[in-house]
Amino acid sequence: MKASDLLTKSEAELNKELTDLYKTHFSLRMQKATQQLQNPTQLGNIRRDIARVKTVLNQKAAAK
Numbered sequence: 001m002k003a004s005d006l007l008t009k010s011e012a013e014l015n016k017e018l019t020d021l022y023k024t025h026f027s028l029r030m031q032k033a034t035q036q037l038q039n040p041t042q043l044g045n046i047r048r049d050i051a052r053v054k055t056v057l058n059q060k061a062a063a064k
Helices: 003-007 011-033 041-063
Strands: none
Touching: 003 041, 011 041
């Protein structure tokens, strides 16, 4: 996911994306806890995506 792609989305779409990312992050954490996680780098990638979405939301809020 790129920040430039996120800039074109509305706030409602970004909020939906954020909730989806949180659900994915929770799922990956549970897989890690039960030692079923195949690719541990997925956790870091999801955390970065969450940060990107939050950053874009904050930028849009500050621009108002």
